[in-house]
Amino acid sequence: MLTQAAEDYLKSIYKLQEKGGKVSTGILAEYLDVKPASATGMIKKLKSMNLVSHQRYQGVTLTDAGKAVALEIIRHHRLLELYLNKALGVPWDGVHEEAEKLEHVISEDVEARMDEFLGYPTADPHGSPIPDKNGVVPETQSIPMTDIQNGQSCVVAEVSDDDSALLRHLGSFNLYPGTAFQVLEVAPFDGPFTIDIAGQQAVIGREVAKNIFVNKVDTIDIA
Amino acid sequence: MLTQAAEDYLKSIYKLQEKGGKVSTGILAEYLDVKPASATGMIKKLKSMNLVSHQRYQGVTLTDAGKAVALEIIRHHRLLELYLNKALGVPWDGVHEEAEKLEHVISEDVEARMDEFLGYPTADPHGSPIPDKNGVVPETQSIPMTDIQNGQSCVVAEVSDDDSALLRHLGSFNLYPGTAFQVLEVAPFDGPFTIDIAGQQAVIGREVAKNIFVNKVDTIDIA
DNA sequence: AAATTATTTTAGGCATAACTAAATTATATA
DNA sequence: TATATAATTTAGTTATGCCTAAAATAATTT
Numbered sequence: 001m002l003t004q005a006a007e008d009y010l011k012s013i014y015k016l017q018e019k020g021g022k023v024s025t026g027i028l029a030e031y032l033d034v035k036p037a038s039a040t041g042m043i044k045k046l047k048s049m050n051l052v053s054h055q056r057y058q059g060v061t062l063t064d065a066g067k068a069v070a071l072e073i074i075r076h077h078r079l080l081e082l083y084l085n086k087a088l089g090v091p092w093d094g095v096h097e098e099a100e101k102l103e104h105v106i107s108e109d110v111e112a113r114m115d116e117f118l119g120y121p122t123a124d125p126h127g128s129p130i131p132d133k134n135g136v137v138p139e140t141q142s143i144p145m146t147d148i149q150n151g152q153s154c155v156v157a158e159v160s161d162d163d164s165a166l167l168r169h170l171g172s173f174n175l176y177p178g179t180a181f182q183v184l185e186v187a188p189f190d191g192p193f194t195i196d197i198a199g200q201q202a203v204i205g206r207e208v209a210k211n212i213f214v215n216k217v218d219t220i221d222i223a
Numbered sequence: 224m225l226t227q228a229a230e231d232y233l234k235s236i237y238k239l240q241e242k243g244g245k246v247s248t249g250i251l252a253e254y255l256d257v258k259p260a261s262a263t264g265m266i267k268k269l270k271s272m273n274l275v276s277h278q279r280y281q282g283v284t285l286t287d288a289g290k291a292v293a294l295e296i297i298r299h300h301r302l303l304e305l306y307l308n309k310a311l312g313v314p315w316d317g318v319h320e321e322a323e324k325l326e327h328v329i330s331e332d333v334e335a336r337m338d339e340f341l342g343y344p345t346a347d348p349h350g351s352p353i354p355d356k357n358g359v360v361p362e363t364q365s366i367p368m369t370d371i372q373n374g375q376s377c378v379v380a381e382v383s384d385d386d387s388a389l390l391r392h393l394g395s396f397n398l399y400p401g402t403a404f405q406v407l408e409v410a411p412f413d414g415p416f417t418i419d420i421a422g423q424q425a426v427i428g429r430e431v432a433k434n435i436f437v438n439k440v441d442t443i444d445i446a
Numbered sequence: 447a448a449a450t451t452a453t454t455t456t457a458g459g460c461a462t463a464a465c466t467a468a469a470t471t472a473t474a475t476a
Numbered sequence: 477t478a479t480a481t482a483a484t485t486t487a488g489t490t491a492t493g494c495c496t497a498a499a500a501t502a503a504t505t506t
Contacts, residue, residue: 262484
């Protein structure tokens with residue numbers, strides 16, 4: 001059995017690897033809010049278990065075994081988030097924190113039952129893809145909202161899950177995955193976005209927009 | 224926050240206290256499968272937190288604060304058992320093990336939501352009373368099956384929850400809480416019980432019967 | 447090549463929780 | 477009441493796990 005800390009390291013390496021290939025000790029340490037020396041220590045431990053590859057000064061990479069573990073934890077986390085939201089009505093800004101604790105203790109049996117209850121879903125309440133039980137991650141090709149031009153219509157695909165204040169803010173505009181909106185105006189000099197959501201106007205700051213990923217659509221369905 | 228070990232000690236002290244008043248270090252150690260010296264160590268720690276009273280060689284007792292914590296954990300455990308069984312279909316011989324891990328991690332919010340989903344239940348799948356959110360334990364007055372005489376009819380009230388093989392065995396006879404049966408014969412010299420469950424005969428050994436608690440009834444409802 | 451930056455090693459700290467062995471205290475027995 | 481037995485406590489040890497600061501080393505930049 002792996003410790004909770006080891007599982008957290010693997011999960012973090014996976015997520016950082018997604019964004020930018022090799023994961024340096026420093027980046028990993030910063031992400032986990034520990035000192036680089038601590039990260040080096042855990043990396044050595046994970047390497048001895050053949051869960052990561054690592055050569056000094058070259059950064060870490062997950063091995064196939066390590067990736068499998070990381071994906072399993074991520075699957076736990078995202079299924080739990082969706083289950084807590086759908087089955088127990090936990091608001092979407094609260095599920096992350098709860099899942100963070102439960103993901104390390106839930107059994108495969110209970111996970112399978114939640115999966116079945118939910119109808120084998122492919123995304124959590126924030127739009128993040130849920131790996132299947134073999135570790136296959138559903139493909140997504142969303143783009144950052146900050147790349148969207150004036151007049152373009154889009155649908156929210158995914159938002160960051162770990163900042164509950166941000167999630168409450170997005171919720172107040174109904175900016176959940178699946179929600180359509182049109183960009184009315186992008187203020188110059190990296191200014192805020194004015195958007196139209198189902199007839200309501202809203203102003204979304206750039207720092208907020210960075211946490212929103214969307215798919216472009218040709219026209220908005222007017223419901 | 225308390226450690227998991229500390230919570231387990233408090234829970235154990237509560238349970239042992241239920242049966243026989245003062246809880247000696249030795250009994251506690253045996254129950255938790257540690258050496259007496261280890262129990263002494265944890266008792267000192269809990270005492271320093273005002274969760275137990277203890278005077279050397281005199282055994283431990285929970286303080287009001289300690290009892291509140293113990294009841295909270297027990298409530299977590301039993302609600303989880305029932306939730307896993309009713310909402311996710313986990314078989315009754317599997318819920319204990321799962322709840323044992325989850326009870327230390329679940330939030331009060333999620334607990335309240337499970338409670339509501341279940342309709343504010345008062346007993347878990349094994350018939351053990353579920354303390355309410357203020358720590359009030361529903362009264363029960365069941366008696367050991369081993370005290371039942373020939374010819375007496377009873378209804379299963381509660382069974383031990385921690386031996387899954389035993390639970391599967393009882394399940395094979397339909398001996399769930401609420402099930403009625405009649406004692407047809409008690410073999411002499413502390414021998415087994417022959418009983419009638421809905422027309423089916425079964426032989427229940429004494430060691431098994433010790434784990435079953437019942438309420439006497441005058442007659443069996445013939446369904 | 448020197449200076450800067452990043453990483454790794456070393457050595458040690460702290461928390462938790464278990465253990466053994468020996469000393470102490472309580473209880474039972476002769 | 478003295479003594480033997482049992483239970484408990486103390487003291488010191490072990491093991492795990494994760495962390496840090498400081499020093500050493502490697503890589504990168506100027």
